[in-house]
Amino acid sequence: MNKRWFLFFLMKSLSLRKGHVVIASVCVTLAVAAASAMIAVTAGVRGKLGEELKAYGANLIVTPAGGGYLDKRLVDELRSLPDVEDASGQILGRSFFGQTAIEIIGLDRDKLRERGWRLTGLWPRGNGEALAGINLKNGLNLEIGKTLHLESSGKEEASARRPGNAYTVTGFIERGGPEDDAVVLSLPDAGELLKAEDGLSAVLVRGTPGKLDQIERAIRDREPGVSARTIRNIALPEESLLSKIQLLMALVTGVVLFAAWVSIAATMGANVFERRAEIGLMMALGATGKEVARFYRAEAALIGLGGGLAGLLLGVLSAEAITNGAFHSLVPVPLYLPLLAPAAGLVMTLSASTIPLNNALACKPALILRGE
């Protein structure tokens, strides 16, 4: 059979049996779509979930190794390290309200708007404004709008108060931790009150889960005089959750892939079964087994390729729809997927039609044509 005849037969076979080809292609498309959607979501789930887990807070803390304060520039330096998602400075210290010692937390107050801080009142807008821990509300009889006088040491005379030490309370925060007993100030305010100048007590670092050891090592190599520690109560459960979800998704993907293959195999099998008479006729007219096999493989390959491409498109669309629905953001499509999906379609259709084809070829044409 020469090439032109081969192509002619192929085209005729596809166009005369449009319905069958469409059904087989639809089956391949659906199977590949389900599989590629699963693969795309599995590949992206770690990143998406990592974003969500960010709300648990920092997973590394950098403190001065030998007491004292850290340089303010360290925050930017840490931010520029690989796998570091965010870093923010904190000043911690103690001040006095009359004779009562009160913990002071100085931090970048934009961070407060993240989850985990419950606020009654308003977010502070500038320096000179303070948020008080919810326990202080009843403890110190504070109210929103009232002025809070804080001194850096308990012994200082009332007359020695500087104007910078009076803060307007704009709201109360509740977090469920030691912050509920503290006053939250802006970084410059806290630095001034605690005489930390431009220093920081600690830098909280949010690193990509699973990369914390590398970050810790990088910090140790680059910044002498600081110590970096993993915040275990965040880092450990986070990593364990991420790897479990990833494993879950991978296993489910495996199940879906297997079922997709079975479903394609069944359809392609039915396709060849149906055409045993045709195969018998071809062989009776003098076609060799090899030629017949080539013909049907080419047909299966076309269906597999077409279905694979359509399935890729449908699969990526559904993966995006799914992640958009669940995480309100899109998932990046893995680069290998556009190659993998049509290839998988091809391999699945070809492997699925091999057994029924061999069966059909093994029969004698006369028997098949007689309908046995």
Added chain:
Amino acid sequence: MLLKLIKNSFRNQKKSMALMIVSVAAGTAVAASLITLSLEINGKIADELRSFGANIVIEPKIEGVAYLAGQKRYLAQDDLIKTKTIFWRHNIVGITPVLETRARATVGGVSEDIDLIGTWYRRELPLPGEGKTFTAGAVTTAPWWALQGRWPERADGVVAGVSAAGRLGIRIGDRISIDGAQIEVLGTIETGGVEDQRLFMELEPLQHLKGLEGKISKVEASALTTPMDDFAYRDPRTMSKPEYEKWYCTGYVTSIAKQLEEVFPGSRAKPVWQVAETEGMVLRRLTLLIYFLCLISLLASALGVSTTMIMSMLRRREEIALMKALGADNLAVTRIFLAEGSVIGVAGGVVGYACSLGAVQYIALTVFSTGFEHRMLLLAAAVGSAVLISLLGTLFPIRRALRVKPAVILKGF
């Protein structure tokens, strides 16, 4: 007659029928696996998220002058067990009493004031009114603690936080003086938080040492909760009576906190918002993700099964034509093929469900180290939908085949 026809049809076309059954089974297996998964996933992930530690803290309420004077108040340790009698008792999966004190530690001639914490590491508590026990202590509310050496179970002994141990030069086996008493160091603990700079003892010996028998300064609780929604954020004091009841009887972190607060007189229970809110969000998103994936896979497997059925039926147009030529009416033909479709559906459904049981158990054991519950209802649903889908897959091609004239089909067009 019908039975005989179907029997023959299966016997004469074993391979084709097997193909259809396998296809239905594969579709059912995926569907049943994913449905089981989506039914169980919420609970499993909620359990998993509890490893982020306590989400409710109960402290003594202390206000006004007492607060200003730095007065200390305590909760009663005896009330601890009552936490397992509240409405949401089964949701309390971890609870740890904590006594915070300061003590003078002397190590190698150097004295220092240091925070000394009394708590439980692992303690089996008898459940009130039941013959069972439940586990309390740091292992339930702070599972990330890494203990080296051993914890002094119901006995004297100190465990040093790693930073404190490093600073004071304490090693396991040393004897250190705490408030004048000689106590052996049994272990070190790494918590990754401020606790690393503290010393730990078993709760009761510390109470005895400090003369604070039966007193604790706070309780950390880990509870399985319903994610917070807009309703849950409302102030319970502004709710009407039915609203309050609905709030109280929903497992929000705030309502469970309220119930725990009622257990300890003079206390204030607060959610650890960072943990509680993130947990709710992650749980909601992950569950949603699994639901969506299930939906897509369900659709794909249903359509996949239908295409196989259609493909197989198309081939039997000649058979239909022959039947009609021999005098069968449309109804009789349809009945035969629908009966055949049902047999395929039932067989495929049962096989598929059995496969899904294995697959789902394997997944659950691999990922979560616990199995999933079997649900007999799901078997009925699986077989039912398998039959439905195979019937739909049969009906469509039959209707097409019935429309044509027998003579035309038999001629081979």
